[in-house]
Amino acid sequence: MTTLNHTGVSHTVFHLLGIPGLEDQHMWISIPFFISYVVALLGNSLLIFIILTKSSLHEPMYLFLCMLAGADVILSTCTVPQALAIFWFHAGEISLDRCITQFFVTHCIFMSESGILLVMAFDRYIAICYPLRYSTILTHALIGKIGVAIFLRSYCTIFPIIFLLKRLTFCQNNVIPHTFCEHIGLAKYACNDIQVNIWYGLFVIVSTVVLDVLLIFVSYVLILHAVFRMPSQDARHKALNTCGSHVCVIILFYGPGIFTTLTQRFGRHIPPHIHILLANVCIVAPPMLNPIIYGIKTKQIREQVAHMLFPKQK
Numbered sequence: 001m002t003t004l005n006h007t008g009v010s011h012t013v014f015h016l017l018g019i020p021g022l023e024d025q026h027m028w029i030s031i032p033f034f035i036s037y038v039v040a041l042l043g044n045s046l047l048i049f050i051i052l053t054k055s056s057l058h059e060p061m062y063l064f065l066c067m068l069a070g071a072d073v074i075l076s077t078c079t080v081p082q083a084l085a086i087f088w089f090h091a092g093e094i095s096l097d098r099c100i101t102q103f104f105v106t107h108c109i110f111m112s113e114s115g116i117l118l119v120m121a122f123d124r125y126i127a128i129c130y131p132l133r134y135s136t137i138l139t140h141a142l143i144g145k146i147g148v149a150i151f152l153r154s155y156c157t158i159f160p161i162i163f164l165l166k167r168l169t170f171c172q173n174n175v176i177p178h179t180f181c182e183h184i185g186l187a188k189y190a191c192n193d194i195q196v197n198i199w200y201g202l203f204v205i206v207s208t209v210v211l212d213v214l215l216i217f218v219s220y221v222l223i224l225h226a227v228f229r230m231p232s233q234d235a236r237h238k239a240l241n242t243c244g245s246h247v248c249v250i251i252l253f254y255g256p257g258i259f260t261t262l263t264q265r266f267g268r269h270i271p272p273h274i275h276i277l278l279a280n281v282c283i284v285a286p287p288m289l290n291p292i293i294y295g296i297k298t299k300q301i302r303e304q305v306a307h308m309l310f311p312k313q314k
Helices: 023-053 060-089 096-129 131-137 140-166 183-187 195-227 233-266 272-297 299-309
Strands: 013-016 093-095
Touching: 013 096, 023 060, 023 272, 023 299, 060 096, 060 140, 060 272, 093 096, 096 131, 096 140, 096 183, 096 195, 096 233, 140 183, 140 195, 183 195, 195 233, 233 272, 272 299
Parallel strands: none
Antiparallel strands: 013 093
């Protein structure tokens, strides 16, 4: 493979290596990737179908869950097939424009999922703290506007990064030790100063994901305050149970990402393949496990799935 290193030549093609240091294990690593992708596609597609076709599930909580499932399908499809192509066929070649497009879609969907988890926390807050006004506050019209706002926020914050990347001259190594394209992971191969990219990337994270985490935390503080003021123990148990699925998904979504960030910042002694594996866990695990968590912990969805898979005999 020829690599151009002299100034003035900008690469237009890059090569994704997959997981560096574990090339001989790629075939084995591909098995959990493939299984997780199939489970994510089937599980989330089933959730979307059930929620859209069952009028009894046309409630805010399930409509937000439908948005989350749709985002999970897109997130998985943007990244896992590329990784499988590398593992199975060594097909890691990717153009600069396609790399930037993959980064843009992946990061947009990731930011959108964070926004959806925030509004799901808001939904639980309204349902528990203002149950009599729940249906009048969260109307279908408002839910639609919230969905558009979540997408626009992600689009508007990520879109400028396209121009920040396109202005760069990629005259260093064109081999990327990863399974998919990332902003700084691509920018660091430029010969230009990338301080603007670094600071804007930090701004995007703080103004979206970090802010969402803080607002979710505040929402659950208010929820717990309202729950423990309920006179009935059964009412408290029911209220907490309605939040159980959402809390599990929040931990699953933010947990690996926070751990990855900490290891990248403080774990310089950790081998590169561990960082790459952790980054893939952030992308692969939530789409696979979200429908399983909601299927197990949400009675209405569990009943609809059972009815669909095992219809009663006449």
